[in-house]
Amino acid sequence: MVTRKFGRTLLYLGLIVGGFFYIYPFLWMVSASFKTLPEFARGGLSLIPQTIHWQNYLIAWREAEFSRYFLNTVALATIPTITSLISTSMAGYALATRRFPGRKIYIGGAVVMMFLPHGLTVIPVFMLIHKLGLLHTLLGVMLPSMGGTLMQALFFLGYYSSISTGAKTLEEAARVDGAGFFQTYWRIMMPLGRPMFATLGILAFISGWNNFYWPLVISLGDPKLRTLPVGLYAFRGEHITEWTLLCAGTTMALIPIILLFLFFQRYIIEGLAGAIKM
Amino acid sequence: MNTEKKELSINYPVKKRGFWQQVKENLSAYTFLTPMTLAWVAFGLYPMIASYWIVLYEWSGIGEPTRYVGLANFARVISDPFFWKAFRNSFIYAGFQVPIQLFLALVLAMTLNLKWLKGKAVFRTIFFLPSLMSRAIIGLVLGLMLSPFNGVINEWLIHLHIIKQGIDWLGDPRTAFPTIIAVGIWQTLGINMIYFSAGLQAIPNELYEVAALDGSNALQRLFHITLPLIRPVFLIILILALIGSLNVFELVLVLTYGGPYYATEVVQTYIYKFAFAGTEISGGRTEVGFASAAALLMGIMVLALTGLQVLIVTRLRRKRAEYFEM
Known part of the structure; x- marks a missing residue:
């Protein structure tokens, strides 16, 4: 009994110490973002700044153009999330509830394409955006992810298939009431698919917020289009010693994701776990 | 008729x-x-x-590709020692990062799956947090912490008398790659912990109860129930982890930019430099056709590896199904 208690205490201790070191970089970052540059340069292991130096955030927001990066990131994370949910849920619903000619070929083609090797696809996407005349616009940054991923559509397909019997009964009833296919979708399928919308929506938002490669490539010729990760990367290259401003910027970039996770933990974890069980 | x-x-x-x-x-x-x-x-x-x-064109990326060169880009990639150096590095990264992080993730998932443990949600959040973050931004923060001048990690190690002098973690060719691998493990451990938790929770509790009635100990239950039953899930996790680590890009770009002296150059940074940034190897020019050939070659390589694993997964699944039918 005593050894068991001792073992358990040891495990708790290990988890607490390990957990502290695990999030230490974030604590350090937040702490550094409130320090003055001289205090930061002096070093020291204390996580509590001598004085709370709010100005880092103001300077970063106004003068280092983080406000622009922030808004670009918000746009890239929200708009494609909404449009992609609409397009992939419609596709998933149609594939799950209708036995139309070409359905099998469509699904088969999608799966095959997911497994084909891709070369450097970012170049053709760039060329396409260029030809559409969207190279220096925010729409050009967002457009490639606005339709959603095949993975998203397959998730919706799986979800709607699993509830298709019940859904069809509801749909029949709606049709008797004179609702068309679109009306049925907005009134029945959207509410029915709510858990999937929440999970896939949050995951899409996070991947949009963290997206790096495409924003990096498309903003090479136009710094106005930088998002937070790209902008902060560029900022470090241009202002190599403004450490505290950089920390204020990274804190601003990470906090929305932390908040999102704290509010929607269940959806995120279940969504990710669902991907493994599929 | x-x-x-x-x-x-x-x-x-x-x-x-x-x-x-x-x-x-x-x-x-x-x-x-x-x-x-x-x-x-x-x-x-x-x-x-x-x-x-x-891939079939020699093309700087400006204007339309016009100089058709057939498969010459592939031939050049295959004969470029810098490509093979990057290729080797990508596999070294995966070879260290994947087994270590999967082992740790499994241990952590099993620990956080213990019935009597309190505060699971808090611990899970803590270990999961780095996985949700932008890798580029994580790289920026850790780059500051690992700095040889006033980096806090050196300061801690000196303070604890583990080292006497600051180490240039990312600037020394001997420590740069291990450091990046460690950061990679730290960053992706959480997501794999979540995956393993999902696999563990799918194991029916009755199996453990029956085994306990039969007088088995914890170790026997681990080797005869837990590990065999999460094997199919394990292989999916392994595939995802392998693909992810073979395509490592942001962490390397931000932490070392492939340096020092190409010590940490991986395939994805190699491709990026040829396609967009220019590199000393190419004389500062961008070579999109060449970069595309390298990307396609890597894509095929990763696909072959995944295909092999999928074959193994389906075979194991079938075996397991037969086992349960009996």
Whole structure:
């Protein structure tokens, strides 16, 4: 009994110490973002700044153009999330509830394409955006992810298939009431698919917020289009010693994701776990 | 006989009309598929096919590709020692990062799955947090912490008397790569912990209860129940982890930019430099056709590896199904 208690205490201790070191970089970052540059340069292991130096955030927001990066990131994370949910849920619903000619070929083609090797696809996407005349616009940054991923559509397909019997009964009833296919979708399928919308929506938002490669490539010729990760990367290259401003910027970039996770933990974890069980 | 033939001849046109009728009846379904399909063709299918085609050209990326060179880009990639150095590095990264992080993730998931443990949600959040963050931003923060001048990690180690002098973690060719691997493990451990938790929670509790009644100890239950039953899930996790680590890019770009002296150059940073940034190896020029060839080669390599693993997964699944049928 005593050894068991001792073992358990040891495990708790290990988890607490390990957990502290695990999030230490974030604590350090937040702490550094409130320090003055001289205090930061002096070093020291204390996580509590001598004085709370709010100005880092103001300077970063106004003068280092983080406000622009922030808004670009918000746009890239929200708009494609909404449009992609609409397009992939419609596709998933149609594939799950209708036995139309070409359905099998469509699904088969999608799966095959997911497994084909891709070369450097970012170049053709760039060329396409260029030809559409969207190279220096925010729409050009967002457009490639606005339709959603095949993975998203397959998730919706799986979800709607699993509830298709019940859904069809509801749909029949709606049709008797004179609702068309679109009306049925907005009134029945959207509410029915709510858990999937929440999970896939949050995951899409996070991947949009963290997206790096495409924003990096498309903003090479136009710094106005930088998002937070790209902008902060560029900022470090241009202002190599403004450490505290950089920390204020990274804190601003990470906090929305932390908040999102704290509010929607269940959806995120279940969504990710669902991907493994599929 | 005669009537049958008649029926057939009647049936035939009905069937043909049936196809178009089916199409007509399902017009709304086609409408629903249109947005997804347009996006898929424009930003999925077309770029994929075009990426095969660009490989055949020598092209700086400016204007239209016109200098057709056939498979010469592949030949150049294959004969470039810098590519093979990067290729080797990508596999070294995966070879260390994947086993270590999967082992740690499994241990952590099993620990946080213990029935009596309190505060699971808090611990899970803590270990999961780095996985949700932008790798580029994580790289920036850790780059500051690992700095040889006033980096806090050196300061801690000196303070604890582990080292006497600050180490240039990312600037020394001997420590740069291990450091990046460690950061990679720290960053992706959480997501794999979540995956393993999902696998562990799918194991029916009765199995453990029956085994406990039979007088088995914890170690026996681990080797005879837990590990065999999460094996199929484990292989999916392994595939995802392998693909992810072989395509490591942001962490390397931000932490070392492939340096010092190409010690940490991986395939993805190599490709990026040739396609967009220019590199000393190419004389500062961008070579999109060449970069595309390298990307395609890597894509095929990763695919072959994944295909092999999928084969193993399906074989194991079948074996498991047979086992349960008995």
